[in-house]
Amino acid sequence: MKKYVSLYVHIPFCAVKCKYCDFLSFDGESYGTMLRYVDSLCQEIKLYTPVAEEYIVRSIFIGGGTPSLLDEALITNIMAFIRKTFTLEKNCEITIEANPGTLRHQKLNGYKAAGINRISIGLQSADDDMLRRLGRLHNYDQFVASFKAARRAGFQNINVDIMSGLPGQTIHTYVDTISRVLDFSPEHISAYSLQIEEGTPFANDPQILEDIPPEMIDRRMYEITKKLLAAGGYERYEFSNYAKPGYECKHNMVYWTGGEYIGFGLGASSYFKGKRFSNMRDIFSYIDLMEETTEKFVTYDDMELLFNETTAKLRQSVTTMYVDSRMEEFMFLGLRMMCGVSRSDFEERFKKDIYEVYGPVLNKYTDQGFMVVDGDRIYLTDKGIDVSNVILADFLLDK
Ligand code: SF4
Structure with missing residues (x-):
C-alpha cells in the first residue's frame, strides 16, 4: 500500500535581508545563480525517483526566503519535476510563500497554472513605519494590492503572517493590523511574536532592544490575538496558527503529527524512513554537487539513500530516530x-x-x-x- 509524504522546497533568496531574520536566505544573488539553483533543486528531486513510487504526496510547501521572487517559469519548472517524480494526491495542498510587492498578475496566473493552490503572504504589520524599521521592502498598500491580485487570480486559500512584540509597537497599532487583516477575510492567519535571534542586526541594536514592548504588553497582544481572531471566525488550532473551519494548513499538520516529509534545497530538513536529516548550507557547494551528479538511487534502502556518494556530501546531518x-x-x-x-x-x-x-x-x-x-x-x-x-x-x- 502506498504511504503519504509531504515535500518542502527551499528557495533561499530575498530582495533584501530583514533586520530580524536568521532564516537561511541571501539577498543580492544574480538571476543566473537563481537559475542554477532551480536546476540543482530539480536534480535533487530527480534523485528520489526510485523511492517516489512508494508514496503519494499530500502537501507541498515552497518556502524561503522569498519564493515569490522567482518568476512563474521557474516555479512551473520545479512543479513539473515534482510531478514527473512523484504522484500527487488529488487535493494536494500546494503553498508558496510570498512577500507583498513581488506578486504581479501574470506571475500569480502562472503559479495557479503550475498547480499552486495556497499563498502565504508575509505582511507582519500594517504600519508602514514599523515595516521600514523591520527592514521589510514592502508597505501596506503593496500588501493590499497583492492580496487583491491573488484573489483575482482565483486563490481561495490565503494565509497572512502577522507579528506582535515588535519594537515600538503599541496595542493600538497591533489591533489596527489585526482589524485590517480581518477586513480581507483570509482563510488562515499565522500570528507570531518577534524573537530576537543572535547574529541579526536587531540583536546588536540597543535602541531596538530598548523599544521591544515589555512582557506585560506582549502578553496583552497575545490575548487580543486570541480574542479578535476567535470573534472573526478563526479557530486557533496551534499555538500561533488560526484558520477558518477546514483551512488548517495540511503541511504544518504533517510536521506536528510526526508525518514523513522530504526537504529539497539548501539547508532543507527531512524526516523520512525513520531518519531526520538536513542538507548542506553553502549555496555554491550545493549547486556544484548537484551539477556534478547524474546518479539516481538505483536501488533503494536506507543506507543507499543516506550514504551513497552524492547524498553523503549533500547531508549536513543525519539522525536516526529511535523509539x-x-x-x-x-x-x-x-x-x-x-x-x-x-x-x-x-x-x-x-x-x-x-x-x-x-x-x-x-x-x-x-x-x-x-x-x-x-x-x-x-x-x-x-x-x-x-x-x-x-x-x-x-x-x-x-x-
Ligand atoms: S523576507 Fe522572510 S526570509 Fe527574507 S529576509 Fe525577510 S524575514 Fe527573512
Missing part, C-alpha cells in the same frame, strides 16, 4: 496543537499505553490544571500553554 526520540517528538510537536495528542495514536505507533511511558508527568500536569485528558485526547490548557516550554521539557525521556 525514545520519536515518543518525545510525538509529545513536543503534538502538544503544540490545541487538540493535543491522541492516546490511541500513541499506542498504535509505539505499542505501549501513553501512561506506561508518561504516567507521572501526565498526572502531575493534569492535577495542576495545565493539561486535560478528554477521552482519547490529551492537550494543554490555556494555563499550560503559558508555560509550555517548561512542560514540554518534562517529556524528555533521557533527563
